[in-house]
Amino acid sequence: MKVHVSDLIPGDQIEQDAFNSHGVHILRKGTALRTQDIAKLLQHNIDFIEIAPREEQSSIAYEAPSESQDLVDKVTSQYELAFEGCEALFSEALQTGSFDEVVAEESFRPLAHTISKHKDAVSLLLMFNSDDDYTYRHSIQVGMLSYYIATWLGYSEEEAYDIGKAGYLHDIGKCKIPKEILEKPGKLTKEEFETVKLHTVYGYELIRESTDNEAIALAALQHHERMDGSGYPQRLYEDEIHPYSQICAVADVYSAMTTTRVYQSRQSMLTALRELHRLSFGKLSAKPTHAFIEQMLPNFIGKKVLLTTGEQGTIVMNNPSNYFCPLVQVGSRFIDLSRESEDETAIRDILQI
Structure with a gap:
């Protein structure tokens, strides 16, 4: 019987050799x-194939390897410690104009040490x-992701820790920005946005007052600079921006896009990666951006997703011709999202694990 490849189910037996349009077996x-x-058949654009008549069989669903529960519990504990530490650092910086570097060290180093053993950044x-409070949660996410990117770029463990x-x-300067501006649900006025932009300068000053690490202070100052000179506060260009920054x-950018804020709904993680890829041509540094995308994509395999059709499925394969539109298994069906109109079928969200 002839069946469209997207209607195949695990266990089907093919009745003839399968070749692609170029004659490759x-x-x-x-x-x-x-x-x-x-x-593999979908990847090679094979549409139909002959299979033997089906007998009663059950679909073999993809199952992602489960993380060690001990490691998950440990990471959760370290995250909570980092969250409490971040809150304390912001409060102290606002009240005194500096913060205790020992608190920063004791809050973040245990988390960095633990996630070094946890390779799946998507699951984290x-x-x-x-x-939780966006500012603190965002700070922890940026710390974790900066640490990961540094390791993927080949930095030493201690350098990667410093970058994390x-x-x-990076956002500690926001402690000096009025909450009514930071938490404003609508669009900021020009004057309000100019006030928010000052968090970069405040962050640099607070870190320099509290530590002797210029590179970490520069990351606070420059993380909104862009390679084409369109960023702030100094409108620096590529060679002028510190690698840590x-x-x-x-x-x-990735954390901000994938996190719900008072004025913006979060984007799906794959949509955000696609946007990062676009920004890597002129706005964000290409090398860390591409390293981030390349390392993140394999971790989506096995993740549960919610489609715009309302169906739930599992990512089973990344599409080599369109990295951000993977192959998804929904029940016994396989949907190649690279062949679907985004207006009809796309990933709405990666589901919580």
Whole structure:
């Protein structure tokens, strides 16, 4: 019987060799299809295939490897410590004009040490995608992601820690911005936005007053600078922006896009990655941005998703021709999102684990 590839189910047996349009042999006759075999057929743009008559069989759903519960519990504990530490640092900085570097160290280093053993950054972000205070949650996410990006770029463990710490402290200057502006649900006035922009300068001053690490202070000052000179506060260009700042900028943009704020709904994680890719051509530094995307994408395989159709499925394969439109299994069906109109079928959200 002839079946469209998207209607195949694991366990189906093909009755003839499968070749793509270029005559390349893909699968042998008699193969009992697995999820990865169906994905391969879709990848090679094979539309229909002959299979043996189906007998009663159950679909073999993709199952993601489960994380060690001990590691999850430990990361959760360290996250809570980092959250409390961030709150204390912001409060002290506002009241005294500086903060205790030991508190920053004791708040972030345990988390950095633990996530170094947790390679799935996507799962971590899903675990901590809560409704806690945005500023503190965002600071922790930027710290974690900056640490990851630094390791993926080949920085030493201590350098990666410093870059993660720079991300953790990058927004500390916001402690001096009035809450009614930071939490305003509508669009900021020009004057209000100019006030918000000062958090970069305030952050630099607070960090320099509290530590002797110029690079970490520069990350606070420069994380809104852009490679084409369109950023703030100094409108710097590529060569003028410190490498730590370039990394923190990538983490900052991604975290901001994927987190709910009072004035903006969060974007799906894959949509945000696609936007980062676009920004890497002129706005964000290409090297850390592309390293981030390349390392994040494999971690989406096995994640549960909600589609715009209302259906739930599982990502089973990244599409090599369109990284941000993966192959999704919904029940016994496979949907290649690269072949679907985004107006009809797309990923609305990655579901909490």
